[in-house]
Amino acid sequence: MSREIITVEEMRAIDAGSAAAGVPTRTLMENAGRAVADAIVARFKPRPTAVLCGPGNNGGDGWVAARYLLERGWPVWVETLVPRDTLKGDAKDAAAAFTGETYALSRDNPRAELVVDALFGAGLSRPLEGEAARAANAFWKRADRVVAIDVPSGIDGDTGMALNEISFGAALTVTFVSKKPAHVLMPGRALCGEIVVADIGAPEDVVAAQKVSLFENDPSLWSLPWPEPDAHKNERGHVIVASGGRARTGAARLSARAALRGGAGLVTVLSPPDALDENAAQLTAIMVREARDEAAYAQAARIARALVIGPAFGTSDDHYKLLLAAIGAEPRAPLVLDADALTLLSPITHGFTSRDVLTPHVGEFRRAFPGIWSSSSNRIDATRAAAAYARCVVLLKGPDTVIAAPDGRAIVNTTGSPFLATAGSGDVLAGLIAALISQGMESFEAAAVAVWLHGKAGERLGPGLIAEDVTEILPAILNDLAPMDLKAALNG
Numbered sequence: 001m002s003r004e005i006i007t008v009e010e011m012r013a014i015d016a017g018s019a020a021a022g023v024p025t026r027t028l029m030e031n032a033g034r035a036v037a038d039a040i041v042a043r044f045k046p047r048p049t050a051v052l053c054g055p056g057n058n059g060g061d062g063w064v065a066a067r068y069l070l071e072r073g074w075p076v077w078v079e080t081l082v083p084r085d086t087l088k089g090d091a092k093d094a095a096a097a098f099t100g101e102t103y104a105l106s107r108d109n110p111r112a113e114l115v116v117d118a119l120f121g122a123g124l125s126r127p128l129e130g131e132a133a134r135a136a137n138a139f140w141k142r143a144d145r146v147v148a149i150d151v152p153s154g155i156d157g158d159t160g161m162a163l164n165e166i167s168f169g170a171a172l173t174v175t176f177v178s179k180k181p182a183h184v185l186m187p188g189r190a191l192c193g194e195i196v197v198a199d200i201g202a203p204e205d206v207v208a209a210q211k212v213s214l215f216e217n218d219p220s221l222w223s224l225p226w227p228e229p230d231a232h233k234n235e236r237g238h239v240i241v242a243s244g245g246r247a248r249t250g251a252a253r254l255s256a257r258a259a260l261r262g263g264a265g266l267v268t269v270l271s272p273p274d275a276l277d278e279n280a281a282q283l284t285a286i287m288v289r290e291a292r293d294e295a296a297y298a299q300a301a302r303i304a305r306a307l308v309i310g311p312a313f314g315t316s317d318d319h320y321k322l323l324l325a326a327i328g329a330e331p332r333a334p335l336v337l338d339a340d341a342l343t344l345l346s347p348i349t350h351g352f353t354s355r356d357v358l359t360p361h362v363g364e365f366r367r368a369f370p371g372i373w374s375s376s377s378n379r380i381d382a383t384r385a386a387a388a389y390a391r392c393v394v395l396l397k398g399p400d401t402v403i404a405a406p407d408g409r410a411i412v413n414t415t416g417s418p419f420l421a422t423a424g425s426g427d428v429l430a431g432l433i434a435a436l437i438s439q440g441m442e443s444f445e446a447a448a449v450a451v452w453l454h455g456k457a458g459e460r461l462g463p464g465l466i467a468e469d470v471t472e473i474l475p476a477i478l479n480d481l482a483p484m485d486l487k488a489a490l491n492g
């Protein structure tokens with residue numbers, strides 16, 4: 001399946017391009033409606049079904065779906081928001097071809113056990129009102145009985161937000177060509193239920209002409225740096241993690257352990273003198289190095305293959321100087337900057353490089369990039385703008401983490417579980433990113449892989465998860481991803 005995510009504007013361009021290439025929009029609508037009926041028939045037994053149709057082409061898809069369900073013997077009727085004779089274009093044709101019962105949308109219609117929401121899709125331009133809002137509220141708690149066409153009505157396709165917080169929620173959403181931002185961004189993703197992407201016959205070259213650079217995170221987008229059989233630890237890179245001072249060291253160790261589990265050949269915790277014993281007492285495979293002054297941080301930046309600064313690092317003026325020493329080192333390793341490092345640098349005025357990664361959560365992002373946050377319409381645009389501005393990879397953490405590169409590429413992650421929102425989780429993520437960079441991955445890809453793995457760990461662990469568990473379950477997740485020939489070699 002294609003992992004591309006297209007915006008509403010791109011989807012409109014694909015519609016127009018298809019028509020120009022000889023595939024009429026009426027054909028696309030026919031294929032869309034049939035795909036909806038197919039998805040329903042594959043999942044539900046026949047039952048009284050109402051198809052709620054709106055004034056535009058989303059409604060048109062609904063009329064087509066109703067016709068196919070009727071042909072398959074389903075007890076199905078249409079409830080239309082606007083009089084049938086006011087419909088135009090493809091939707092008018094689609095409605096004319098439906099021979100079943102039709103009602104005006106209202107609370108007095110026959111009781112349906114399944115509702116197909118074909119009120120609004122990509123053309124939603126204002127909040128739901130009137131009968132549409134009433135229906136959304138009536139079915140809000142019955143999402144298990146709702147199938148949405150394209151997006152649950154009321155949700156903006158480009159942002160995943162419900163306008164005025166009124167929308168449908170669905171058990172199944174059937175969309176066309178590719179997912180839209182609303183299918184991967186919260187709360188849209190959660191309101192869609194299962195998402196089916198149907199091919200409706202838009203010509204491949206028409207889709208390719210959009211030059212999409214936004215993807216849903218997936219192993220098909222990247223390949224992990226598996227070691228060669230004769231690999232030496234030095235080839236797998238050296239990650240250094242800067243520790244906080246006395247009694248503030250756990251975060252750095254979590255990060256360091258994640259770096260080791262993530263495959264870094266060597267991992268060192270860079271420790272202020274007062275925390276040296278504390279760190280040394282709790283580390284075995286991970287090395288500890290004392291760092292007294294700015295020169296030590298600059299030196300670490302020179303010798304590492306990736307340097308993590310931020311987890312419980314400290315936010316004093318002295319810490320700021322140490323951070324600047326690392327940033328200013330020449331040449332220097334890619335930096336993974338999180339937590340306190342972001343606080344120290346906010347608002348960001350530094351230019352970084354495309355090898356550096358900033359990993360803010362929303363609060364940190366708003367402080368780091370205040371103007372960008374307030375002027376962006378969604379998390380994808382915000383992260384892209386921040387990456388272009390700071391000239392580095394930016395990873396905006398959340399249930400819908402977005403990773404953007406300064407060249408405009410962006411990935412939205414959809415693995416994970418709410419249990420990952422816990423102390424130390426971000427420290428583990430930073431260490432994992434550094435581990436993958438240290439093994440030679442491009443920083444943008446490294447960040448995408450790390451978030452995907454981190455999310456999978458969250459899914460497997462579920463309730464009771466603590467950050468330490470995330471590092472410990474990584475071998476199982478990595479093993480599943482290992483190529484067959486490596487598995488065969490390991491199994492003799």
Ligand SMILES: NC(=O)C1=CN([C@@H]2O[C@H](COP(=O)(O)OP(=O)(O)OC[C@H]3O[C@@H](n4cnc5c(N)ncnc54)[C@H](OP(=O)(O)O)[C@@H]3O)[C@@H](O)[C@H]2O)[C@H](O)CC1
Pocket residue numbers: 011014015025028029032054055056057058059060061119120121122123124125126127128129132149150151176177202
């Ligand atoms: N390539 C594809 O993926 C295809 C998708 N198809 C389907 O087409 C819709 C998009 O159709 P469109 O007609 O552009 O838009 P809608 O059906 O969502 O609705 C537009 C009309 O609704 C009015 N509107 C918008 N918001 C409201 C509201 N809150 N209350 C009342 N009316 C509203 C809008 O009015 P304007 O004043 O804004 O103009 C329009 O009249 C897509 O989602 C797919 O389902 C094609 O079938 C095939 C190709």
Ligand SMILES: [K+]
Pocket residue numbers: 058117118119120121148149150151152153
């Ligand atoms: K809809």
